[in-house]
Amino acid sequence: AIRDYIVKQARQQSKKDESVPPKLLYLGTPDFESQDGFDLQMKGFVNVGCDIEHLKLTQLESLPSKTELQASIEAADIIAVSGGNTLFAMSRWRRLGIDILLRKAWERGTIMCGGSAGAICWFDGGHSDSLDPASVLNKKPNLSDREKAAWNYVRIAGLGIVPALCCPHHDQIQSNGVRRSADFDQMMLRNPGEIGICIDNNAAFVVEGDKWRTLSTGPWEHAQQGG
Numbered sequence: 001a002i003r004d005y006i007v008k009q010a011r012q013q014s015k016k017d018e019s020v021p022p023k024l025l026y027l028g029t030p031d032f033e034s035q036d037g038f039d040l041q042m043k044g045f046v047n048v049g050c051d052i053e054h055l056k057l058t059q060l061e062s063l064p065s066k067t068e069l070q071a072s073i074e075a076a077d078i079i080a081v082s083g084g085n086t087l088f089a090m091s092r093w094r095r096l097g098i099d100i101l102l103r104k105a106w107e108r109g110t111i112m113c114g115g116s117a118g119a120i121c122w123f124d125g126g127h128s129d130s131l132d133p134a135s136v137l138n139k140k141p142n143l144s145d146r147e148k149a150a151w152n153y154v155r156i157a158g159l160g161i162v163p164a165l166c167c168p169h170h171d172q173i174q175s176n177g178v179r180r181s182a183d184f185d186q187m188m189l190r191n192p193g194e195i196g197i198c199i200d201n202n203a204a205f206v207v208e209g210d211k212w213r214t215l216s217t218g219p220w221e222h223a224q225q226g227g
Contacts, residue, residue, distance in 0.1 A: 001044070001217060002204045002215055002217060003044045003045060003048065004048065005206070005215065006078060006080075006111060006113050007022055007045070007048055007050065007078070009111050009208075010022045010024075010077040010078045010111045011077075013077070013109050013110075013111060014077045016077070021049045021050055021051040022049075022050050022051065022077040022078055023050070023051045023053070023075055023076050023077045023078070024042075024045055024050040024051065024052045024053070024076065024077065024078040024079075024080060025052075025053050025055055025072055025073060025075075025076035025078070025079045025080070026038060026041070026042060026052055026053065026054045026055065026080050026081075026082070027055055027057070027079065027080070027081045027082065027089075027098075027114075027118075028054060028056070028058075028082040028084075029057050029058060029081070029082070029084075029088070029089040029092055029093065030081065030082050030083060030084025030085050030086060030088065030089040030116075030117035030118065030121075031082045031083060031084030031085070031117075032058045032084065032085075032088070032137050033054070033056045033057075033058050034082075034084075037082050037083070037084070038054055038082070041080070041082060041115075042054075042080075045078075045080075050078070053072055053076075055069070055072050055073075057092055057093075057096060057098065058092070058137070063096070066097070069096070069097075069098065069101065070101060073098075073101045073102065073104075073105050074101075074105070074108075076105065076110055077110065077111065078110070078111045078112075078113065079102065079105060079110055079111070079112050079113070080113050080114055080118065081112075081113070081114030081117065081118030081121055082114065082115075082116075082117065082118050083114070083115050083116030083117050083118055083168075084116070084117045084118075084135060085117060085130045085135045085136060085137070086117040086120045086121060086126065086128045086130050086156045086158075087128065087130035087131075087154070087156050088130070088136070088137060089117055089121060090121065090156060090157065090158065090159075099159055102159060103159060103160075103161065106159075106161050112161070115168065116168045116169065117130075117168075119166055119168050119199060119205070120156060120158055120166045120168060121158045121159055122158060122159055122161045122162050122166075123158045123159075123160075123161070123162045123163075123164055123165060123166040123197070124157070124158055124160050124162070124163055124164060124165060124194075125155050125156055125157045125158050125165050125166075126155070126156055126158060126165055126166040126167065126168070127153055127155065127165065127166070127167040127168075127180065127183065127184045127187055128153065128154055128155070128156040129151075129153060129169075129174055130154060130156060131151040131152060131153075131154050132151050132174065132175060132176070133147070133148055133151060134148065134175065148175060149175055149176050149177060150176070151175075151176050152176070152178075153176075153178065153180065153183045153184075153187075155187060162197070162207055163195065164194070164195035164196065164197045165187070165188070165191065165194055165195065165196050165197065166196075166197050166199065166205075167180060167181075167184040167187075167196065167197070167198045167199065168199050169199075169200075169201055170184065170198035170199055170200050171200040171201060172201060181198065184196065184198065200216075202216060202217050203215065203216045203217075204216075
């Protein structure tokens with residue numbers, strides 16, 4: 001499983017004794033620290049013995065201190081980012097300087113992972129559904145079905161760790177009725193010369209130095225590698 005691969009890589013990178021649980025820092029900023037999202041995404045990591053900290057950044061009045069933020073990120077062997085609203089997460093991280101701390105963590109060799117918004121954030125940018133009214137922090141009540149579907153995909157700038165554009169859910173059609181693969185094709189045509197990375201549901205794109213591989217846990221489980 002992809003989770004087992006992440007934990008294995010973290011153990012190898014940290015060189016800690018097998019008896020010491022990997023420290024995983026969970027950033028639920030994109031989904032506004034949903035407890036349901038945390039429980040769903042972290043259950044497997046709990047089961048394999050990870051020591052998990054949930055770093056909450058949505059409510060500005062209850063933020064940890066800058067020293068505490070830095071200590072949490074520096075202590076992590078794995079940093080996992082939730083899915084959700086990429087635009088909100090990137091804006092909040094830049095406001096708090098989390099973007100700089102995450103880049104430094106990557107430079108130290110911390111394992112960085114996540115799905116959907118948690119994948120886009122590591123790239124130069126990505127194809128995002130952040131304008132979907134169902135994905136924003138302060139949702140408008142009583143929207144009609146037509147209003148709920150009246151949104152467009154948008155490009156969001158990421159942390160720039162992976163020099164490419166990322167399209168998660170590449171094989172999906174979302175609530176606006178537009179297939180992401182087709183819309184991403186148009187985005188790439190508007191940005192000639194850039195590299196596009198397309199990730200279907202139940203798949204992962206793994207970067208190790210200058211090498212990459214894809215993993216899948218879908219019905220056609222496979223792995224491919226490249227350099």
